[in-house]
Amino acid sequence: MPAQVCVARIGAAHGVRGAVKLWTFTEDPFAVKDYGPLSTKDGARHFELTSAREAKDHLVVTFKGVATRNDAERLNGVELYIPRDKLPETDDDEYYHADLIGLDAVTTVGELLGRVIAIHNFGAGDIIEIAPPNGTTILLPFSNAVVPTVDIAGGRVVIEMPKEVEGDKPGDAEP
Known part of the structure; x- marks a missing residue:
């Protein structure tokens, strides 16, 4: 199976005719x-998708074959994917x-830290999550500096x- 990319997540039902809220992870x-x-x-x-309209921070969409609120409620939380090769090429x-x-x-000297297991964004910018071969995962800002x-x-x-992560100062640990 080709690589899949999550492009949206279905939310709660909207109305009584099978519409749902849809959060998209695409630029447009x-x-x-x-x-x-x-x-x-x-x-x-x-x-x-048979219809889509913009709402406050999401889309309201209908899907072919989903005609009732009960049908729509069963879709809450479903993530939607497309093959990676259907996405446009990225800029530099x-x-x-x-x-x-x-x-x-x-590291900059070639030492293996681990593997990238996720990219997160909790509202303040992207964070790269790295799983070392053994030990606790590392969370770092995904910026050009890091x-x-x-x-x-x-x-x-x-x-x-x-060099230093805010809050990590000697003596800050509680006894």
């Missing part, structure tokens, strides 16, 4: 209409999260470890 929220049928990660279920210094997952994370090199073809990201 309406781009989800251009990718053809969307599917679950395992490819077992497919969804064809732009990356799809899916392209970064699994890359080796190495990640100066992304080499997708070479299968690695280079990490410049920050």
Whole structure:
């Protein structure tokens, strides 16, 4: 199965005629209409958008075959995917999260830190999560200062470890 990229998540039912709230993870929220049928990660279920309109911070959409509120309620939380090759190419210094997952994370001197397992954004910017071969995962800002090199073809990201992380000062630990 080709690499899959999550482009949207279905939310709560909206109204009584099968509409749902849809949170998209695309630059243009309406781009989800251009990718053809969307599917679950395992490819077992497919969804064809029949209408979409903008709401406050999401879209309100209907899917072919979803005609009642009960049908719509059963879809809450379903993530929708497309094959990676259906996405447009990125500009320089732009990356799809899916392209970064699994890359080796190495220091500027080539020491292996681990593998990239996720990119998060909790509202203050992207955070790269690295799983070392053993030990606790590392969360770092995904910025040019901390990640100066992304080499997708070479299968690695280079990490410049920050000198100090706010809150990590000697003596701050409680007894």
